[in-house]
Amino acid sequence: MDTYTPTPRTQVKRLAKRGVYDKSQVHAILDEGFLCHVGFELDGQPYVIPTGYARVGESLYIHGSAASRMLRTLDAGVDICLTVTLVDGFVLARSAFHHSMNYRSVVVLGKARLVTDREEKLLALRSFTNQILPGRWDEVRQPTDQELKSTSVLALPLNEVSAKVRTGGPIDDEEDYALPIWAGVVPVRTAVGEPLADSRALPGIPPVDTQRFTRFKKP
C-alpha cells in the first residue's frame, strides 16, 4: 500500500484509528471535493480563506487574482495548511455527549510554489474547471495571454499529508441503549440542482446535463 509518511506534525494523535495515510484514500477525498480552506499567517495573525482547488498527481493547485492578498502572501514561500473536508452524516446518539459527525478530511502542510511555466499553468487551470464539471474546459473559450497573466497559480506538493475519517453509527454508553431515543446516522450530501441559464443565453442551447457532475447527487 502506497502511503504518506506521518511526521510529528501530521500524525493523528487523538482517536488515532481515524488517521489515514493511504495515498489512494487521500486522493479519493481530494478528488471528491472542490473547496478547500487555506491557512497562512500574515503579521502574526492566522487567516483561513476558502478557495477552489484541483489535484494533478501529487500536486494540489490553487489560483486567484495575481492582486489578491492571499496569493501574494503565499507566493512568498510561506508555510501553509490546506484542508479539505467532506461531511457524510450527522451521528445522532442517545446521549448529547456522543453526538458526532461522519466526515472525511485531508490536511496538507507545506510551502506553495508559484507556477510560472505556461504549460503547467494551463494544466492547472484546466483541472480547476474540470474538477467542478468534467469536460467543461474543452467546451469554453480558452484563456488569453492577458487572462493567464492576471491569474496566479500556486502548487502545493502532497508530501506532508494526513487524512482523518469517521464512519459508522453512534457509540453510546452501554446503559444508554435501553433509552427510548432514536439513534443512528442521517446522511449528508452535496447535491446540484437544476441549471439556471443566464439572462443573455442564446436560444436553442441545451443546459448542461447535471449527470455530468459526477461527484454530486441530484437533489
Place this chain on the structure above:
Amino acid sequence: MDTYTPTPRTQVKRLAKRGVYDKSQVHAILDEGFLCHVGFELDGQPYVIPTGYARVGESLYIHGSAASRMLRTLDAGVDICLTVTLVDGFVLARSAFHHSMNYRSVVVLGKARLVTDREEKLLALRSFTNQILPGRWDEVRQPTDQELKSTSVLALPLNEVSAKVRTGGPIDDEEDYALPIWAGVVPVRTAVGEPLADSRALPGIPPVDTQRFTRFKKP
C-alpha cells in the same frame, strides 16, 4: 443597520462590493452552517482544522476533547481565524476565465476564551446539538459531570468579522456572449438523506423527521 466595524485585517479589499459587515447577514450565514475551519499557529506552522460550532448572540462556540491538540493550543489565548463557508452554486461562464462559484463566507478573527462557567458551558453544548438538529438537546440524555469535565468549550467573540458574498450569474466578456455555449448557474446545496437507525435500535421508535433539519434540503 447594525454592522461590524471593518478593520485593516477584515476590510475586503479585492472585489470590495462582495464585502458584507451587516450583523444580521453575518448571523444568517453562521446559523445556516454547522461546520467551520479553525486556523491557528503552532511552532511556526499554521493548521486548519474542521470542527462543529454554534452561535449564541455575539459569541461563537467550538468544543472538543480537553485532550486535543487544537483545544489545548487555543485555550492558551492565541490568535485564531474561524471561517464558515456555504457554497450556493457553480457559475459556468462562456470562457474558462470567468468561471466562478456563488458562496457566502464569514471570517472571524480573535482570541478564543476557555469557558469555565458551568451554565455557559451547558448553553454552548445545547447549542451545538441544536445547531445540527433543532430540539435534539431536549430529547437525549444530558451530560454527566464527568462528560462535562472531559469536554473543553471555547468562546470566540464576534468582534472582528467580515463576510464575503457572491451571487448571480456569470459576467462574460462582451464578445463572448455570441458564443454558442451554455452559461448560467448550477445550484449547489447541502441535503440530508433518509435516517439509518443503528444496529441496536429498540423496536417501535420512529426515526427523526428530516423536516426538522430546517437548514437543509431533502435530496
